[in-house]
Amino acid sequence: MSNQAPENLKALEATSAGRNWIDTLPNLVDACVRHWSLDNVGKPFAGSTVSHAFPAFRDGMPVVVKLQFPHEECLFEADALKVWAGAGAVRLFGHLPEYNALLLERAQPGSYLSDDPRTDHLGVVVDLLSRLWVTTNVSFKRLRQQAEDWDTLFKNEHRIAADDQERRVIRHTQGLLGELLSTPMEEVLIHQDLHGQNIVSAQREPWLVIDPKPLVGERAFGLAPIIRSFEFGNTKKSMLYRLDRLSEELGVERERARKWTVVQTLAWGFDPHFKAKHRQIIQWLTVDT
Structure with a gap:
């Protein structure tokens, strides 16, 4: 991905922490793709202003990778998804806390x-x-x-x-x-x-x-x-x-x-x-x- 901030993350550029995180996104994306052996990586989803999420496939299964800007509200997202275990919520397939990265079930068609x-x-x-x-x-x-x-x-x-x-x-x-x-x-x-x-x-x-x-x-x-x-x-x-x-x-x-x-x-x-x-x-x- 480009080093240029995605449009939905422009607000993060107002802080040094946000700019630094945006600068690391290409490396974080590459690390997740390698770690989870992903392919057919797609364009990032719009919407969230504090995370970078994109579709991919893992062993032929559609998934979503979500990279979170480190902040208090994202600390326990993976834990909540583990507790719910797919009952009414998307499933968590993987978690890399060192990258604030989640590997998630892709809800399709995914309309609101x-x-x-x-x-x-x-x-x-x-x-x-x-x-x-x-x-x-x-x-x-x-x-x-x-x-x-x-x-x-x-x-x-x-x-x-x-x-x-x-x-x-x-x-x-x-x-x-x-x-x-x-x-x-x-x-x-x-x-x-x-x-x-x-x-x-x-x-x-x-x-x-x-x-x-x-x-x-x-x-x-x-x-x-x-x-x-x-x-x-x-x-x-x-x-x-x-x-x-x-x-x-x-x-x-x-x-x-x-x-x-x-x-x-x-x-x-x-x-x-x-x-x-x-x-x-x-x-x-x-x-x-």
């Missing part, structure tokens, strides 16, 4: 669930979550630990907030987080980035989950990324429908799911490119809900 108008999107999600929410002894990061990190983030962002409205949003969310942390939590494996384009069509199962960002925590939090997934409809009505239906069908306390969605939306919503959309989601979930 949110792009299929003929399928009951939330019905698929309910089926998948009922199987993905499993207990595990693997030492994943806990939701309570993540929440403490977010509380620190909120305090810092409150201090530098540009206006009173932003400070009110942050204070309100801090209050919700305090309420959630004041009660015990169950612990199941959560995909904390399970949106409409991280569920893809396949042949082994109709739909499979990809790109896990694992966390161990309560199921109410596990609904948050789907509730706020604008790929499934970016209106207040569609978002509240997701909140109501998923809570009811999966037996999750609606209020806790709503509060966790607000918390995660704010925590993931300080990037200026998505800030306005995330503030809209928070408003929809805090006014007359």
